[in-house]
Amino acid sequence: MSSALDQDTQQTLMEGRDTLFAILRSAQKDLQKVFVVFLIGFLATFWTLRTYIWDWLRGITESRMRAEVGDSFDIIATTPFDVILLQAKIGLIVGVLIAIPALLYFTRDALRERGYWPQTPIPRWKVALVATFAVALFAGGAAYGFGVFFPFMFGFLAGFGFDAGFAPTYSIVMWTEFIVLLTISFGLAAQMPLFITALSYAEIVPYETFRDKWRHAVVGIFVFGAFFSPPDPFTQIMWAVPLMVLYGSSLYLAKIVVTAKRAGARVRVRSVARSHWNVLTGLFVAGMAVIYGYHEYGGRTATNDLLAWAGSSYRILPPDAGIVSAEVSLLLYGAIAGAILATVGLAYYVYVALEAEVEPAGTAMGDPTAIDLGSLDAAGIRAAPPEAFADLTEDEAMGYAGAALEADDADKAQAIVDRFDETEHLRESEDGDEGSEDERAEAETTEAGGLGDRTSRAGDTFLAELTDGETDSDDIGGYYTDIVFILNSLRSRSFRIVLTFIIVMGGVFAWLYSGGLRDVRVDFYQRLPEEVTADSIGVITLHPVEALIFMVKFSVLAGVFVTLPVIAYYAWPSLRELGVVRGHQRSIFIWTGALAGGMLGGFALGYSIIAPVTISFLAADALSAGMIISYRINDFMWLIIFTTIGIGFLADIPILMVLLNSAGIPYNSMRKRWREVFITMLTLAAVFTPADIITMFLVTIPLLFAYGVGLAVVFLVTFGGRRDLAPPAEFIT
Structure with a gap:
């Protein structure tokens, strides 16, 4: 009896099984260490939840509630085992997440043999830098959630339910899972700079794609927020605005990294600093002056008043509250602020120098196949040489046409399809494939019809594959045809229906x-x-x-x-x-x-x-x-x-x-x-x-x-x- 799985699928499953067994064999002598890491993570999480976390989360939840709402707010357990099982579940998850890096480290030899581990050693400082950056971004996203988003969101949700006559009595399981889900979503969303920069640097996704598709990114952010945040306009805005700012910052960081990769060998940081030493010195002095003015002209008091209004117990202490004098503290803080400003200024001048050394993207002079069709208008598409379309596949051509339609440039989309069909027809003629009269007539019709005929042909192909060409009213083809006929009659009225x-x-x-x-x-x-x-x-x-x-x-x-x-x-x-x-x-x-x-x-x-x-x-x-x-x-x-x-x-x-x-x-x-x-x-x-x-x-x-x-x-x-x-x-x- 033949297997239900094809040979490629069976081969993939066998390779995955062999890899898993190899990992376990390689880590067998170190499994005790991995288990100890898991146990430490599990017990630490269980004890922390029981001792500190519940009271801390409740305090965050109640921090922005009105007094009468806070009095009616409560957290309940709907079953006798809710609390202990929840603590154990969270402890297991944290323990596994902590143990995975240790397991991968102890099995690196087996992974390297199968090509799942980098063959060339990566400097540890680079790994540590990326890991630190990822952890810092996750912590920053979680900090925004706990410090800004959660207090306002829970205050709004509980107040809304209370005003409608419904007591905010949350189940501890649902309440905790809701907080954990949003915390993870904020932490993952904060990885955007690292994610976009890595893809751009490795040229998996060009930086220009992230730059040109920013509208799609904004829509994706709101769609993502619709699934992971409450469905009201207030929290949607609090969710989306930071992510859009983060996306813009990620684009700028990716541009710097990509530019540095393209021209890094031709620019030296020391030479740039020497050329702009006067501006960098001015920035350092300006940073010290800002810190001095902040402490001497009421900046600390205004910040503490703002923190009190936001419900935070944190306060900025005066400069003489430490172990050193106020003068030394101001000098130290000013030096730090000045160094930060000077570093930012140096990064800007390095970036300007790098960008000046980079050749325009996408260009090999005199090579028509290197023309960027996406940057041309309709007239440019029609004037481009045939070689620009020679290596273009149908999916790529339709992708360019679809992007043009999304930009409301139907003329450009039609020009792309016409030029692609023309090039394809010429290629067939050069190969000596004359074809039948019907095929030539179909090619001419397709060339004249453009996007509309191509779409119709794709729909007919889909229907033929679905129904084996049968369109009688008693089979699926007939039902499909009737449904399409009815939907086509509604297409012109879709705006009124949706409205x-x-x-x-x-x-x-x-x-x-x-x-x-x-x-x-x-x-x-x-x-x-x-x-x-x-x-x-x-x-x-x-x-x-x-x-x-x-x-x-x-x-x-x-x-x-x-x-x-x-x-x-x-x-x-x-x-x-x-x-x-x-x-x-x-x-x-x-x-x-x-x-x-x-x-x-x-x-x-x-x-x-x-x-x-x-x-x-x-x-x-x-x-x-x-x-x-x-x-x-x-x-x-x-x-x-x-x-x-x-x-x-x-x-x-x-x-x-x-x-x-x-x-x-x-x-x-x-x-x-x-x-x-x-x-x-x-x-x-x-x-x-x-x-x-x-x-x-x-x-x-x-x-x-x-x-x-x-x-x-x-x-x-x-x-x-x-x-x-x-x-x-x-x-x-």
Whole structure:
């Protein structure tokens, strides 16, 4: 029997296994040392967490909270083993991270034999310098998180939840994992200068790429922040701005390093310092003067006042607080500041000298293959010699064209594609490959059609690979073709569709964010029976961003529900042309009105009767057992939504089934397709409900019951399916 893995994959797995065994054999005699390093890291972390870290993290969390918010803030353990298991988990992670360098060091001979270790010895001072730089950057990113980001963020999040009536009672596991995740993300993000400089120096990614793609970097920073920081504008800005500044600094550092590499042998630091000794001396004197003026004219007092305002206990001491006199301290501090300024000035003059020695990038004079197509405009592309496109692959050509389109230069993109196709056609002619008449006609069509025909050809190729050329309506090719046809009809209206979604989502989020969540809670409590008071039902946030995440989810759902009728309106002509539905496009207004009426009626019933009765029953049952009720905001609010809007959604299912029957979906098809409907409902419940299988089935079963009620209604309306409200659509038949 042939293996399920190809030969290359098997070879790779075997090499990885052999390398792992070699590492273990090589480190066998030193495993005790590695284990001791791991044990030291584990025990030190466990003891530090137990003795210092919890109180320190709590102090940072509470440092920017208002007094009333801080009084209500608490950290709880939801299980008896939360604290000790959390300490052990963090200790294990730290111990492994500390032991990995030791393991690699003791197995360096085995790694060198297999090519995973540098064959040429690297000076230890370089390794130490890079390691120190990486550790310092990580520490700087973490320091920004603990010193600036965390205090303001927790103060804002806890205050927001408290104002909405939800007690900030964080789970110690969720709270710690949230802090650790953000700390690691800040530390890794702070490695940007080292990362960009290393890639640029090794020429893996040219410095010019990082420079030209700064817009993509800004978008990536905000996307990265959307995953690793709370979803509110305040913390997003506090996250993104330092990273953008860091990216700019990384570009400048990479430029210095790359320039030094290109012209380092032609510039001597000593000669540059000798040429600009007067300016460097002036910078040194200026540094000493700044320190003197800072201490003599109120700079220390202003800094201490700023630290007090920021909630920090650190204070700058007067110069005479040390073991030496004030004069000696000022002289020492001034010398340090002057040396720093002089060093920066020297680095600037060295960089200027290096840049003057570097030849323009990307240039070999007289070599047409060295032309940088990305730096040319459309006229330059058309005027470039054919040799500039001779070694260009199709992927590279489309990459240049895509970059031009991103820069809103469609003319340049079209010119690149035309010149590449022209060069390719000439190359085929020179090889003597005449080809058939059809091939020549296709080449001429491609050359004239440019980007549009190339995209169409790529789409046809993808479809052929996916469906083996079959496009009947009963196979996947037919479904793919129909879906593409419908999506193409929506493409011209995509701006309106997206704008509708953004307006609704943003409006709902802004309403909830500005007090709507509090108003809903207060109004709902007033509808509870008298035996269940608002004070007896507590709502807490176990996770710092739980309230914000709920608002984002609800806003997205609201945007989707409001946008669906808009999508249906614009897709109706295409659906009718395919034979899926019948009737005029204006039918969507009738559908929207009927479904909106059913939704509002069900919502009114659920909000006034079903939701208060359900929650009061559950609360009264718990109170009678002597329990303290503290619902999570996520569970409590979704329970309200499911018993209010959910009732309206259930009422809409029979209405929607009648409307579908009037559009050409027969009763028999609805009855026979109940299994597909059940799977769809189960999938939607798994995606849009809390991560609980019981909740998923509690949502799916009422939906399936509503579908059964809808079948009964359609059965009565159509006389058992003998007289549908509209003839079956062509797509069904």
